[in-house]
Amino acid sequence: MNWGQVLSVVGVLGGLGGLAALVMVPVQRRKMKVDAASVIVDSAIDLLQPFRQRVEQLEKDLTKVERIVHDIRTELAAPNPSVDRLRGIVGLVSRNGR
Amino acid sequence: MTDPVVVTGRRRPHQVALLAVSLVLGVTFFAGWAPPPTTVDAVAPTWVRPLWYGLLLVSGGTGLVAAWLPDIRTGLLLERVAMLLSTPALALYIIPIFVVGGLRGVGAGAFLTFWAAANLWRIVQITGDLRQIRRRS
Numbered sequence: 458m459n460w461g462q463v464l465s466v467v468g469v470l471g472g473l474g475g476l477a478a479l480v481m482v483p484v485q486r487r488k489m490k491v492d493a494a495s496v497i498v499d500s501a502i503d504l505l506q507p508f509r510q511r512v513e514q515l516e517k518d519l520t521k522v523e524r525i526v527h528d529i530r531t532e533l534a535a536p537n538p539s540v541d542r543l544r545g546i547v548g549l550v551s552r553n554g555r
Numbered sequence: 556m557t558d559p560v561v562v563t564g565r566r567r568p569h570q571v572a573l574l575a576v577s578l579v580l581g582v583t584f585f586a587g588w589a590p591p592p593t594t595v596d597a598v599a600p601t602w603v604r605p606l607w608y609g610l611l612l613v614s615g616g617t618g619l620v621a622a623w624l625p626d627i628r629t630g631l632l633l634e635r636v637a638m639l640l641s642t643p644a645l646a647l648y649i650i651p652i653f654v655v656g657g658l659r660g661v662g663a664g665a666f667l668t669f670w671a672a673a674n675l676w677r678i679v680q681i682t683g684d685l686r687q688i689r690r691r692s
Contacts, residue, residue: 460654464599464647471643475610478636479617482629489628492689529691 565630572678573670574618575643581612594660598651610644628688635681638674645671647692 583589585608587654590596618637624630649667652660 460598460650462602462604464603464650467643467650468599468603468610471640471646472606473616475604475636475640475643478639479613482632482636486629489685489689490556549563 565627565634571619571622574622574637574641575614575617577611578615578619578642581608581610581615584608585612592648592651594651594655595648598654599647603647607644607647610640610647613638614638614644628685631681631685631688635678635685638678638681642671642674642678645674 568611584591585605591604595604595607614637617633617640621630621633624633630687636686645667649671652664652667656664
């Protein structure tokens with residue numbers, strides 16, 4: 458191989474390599490933007506994590522409160538002998554009082 | 556005690572100067588305003604010469620555009636391309652210098668060889684920087 462051929466190989470390989478790198482720039486740029494966007498999304502999710510936990514806790518509390526209200530309503534709806542007895546006494550007293 | 560001076564900046568004067576030289580030489584040879592160096596003329600096949608002019612022109616132009624781009628990531632990607640194109644362009648000058656001139660060409664040859672080595676060093680630096688940007692962003 459003479460020096461002219463060496464220069465030809467260097468020129469062709471260098472030129473092709475450089476051109477390939479130039480063509481790849483927009484692709485790499487897009488990839489870096491996508492990476493940056495996914496990192497932003499991850500950061501946003503991290504920031505929202507405490508709020509999500511708080512909402513979950515509040516949902517659990519609400520379920521408990523609903524259960525308690527339901528129990529109270531059931532209790533109130535059920536026949537209560539002492540209340541019935543008191544009602545009877547009140548009715549008797551009001552009638553005698555007349 | 557740490558040094559309070561931090562050297563930063565994307566337009567390092569020596570690098571910009573060398574990129575400008577590359578661009579000017581590429582344009583000059585392509586336009587035919589000046590003949591190519593006799594060493595290149597003596598060794599390089601005829602069809603390699605315009606390729607050499609093109610490598611000089613595109614590497615210089617790309618590097619200068621990269622230095623003034625507001626987007627740092629794209630700037631680094633283009634600067635790396637400029638260094639990738641500049642290195643074979645320099646090799647196409649270094650080889651004829653030593654082939655024709657032997658040790659007499661050591662002045663220009665050494666200058667150009669270290670210029671090419673600096674290009675390779677810069678490619679490694681940029682690759683590391685881009686990797687860090689990807690990791691941090």
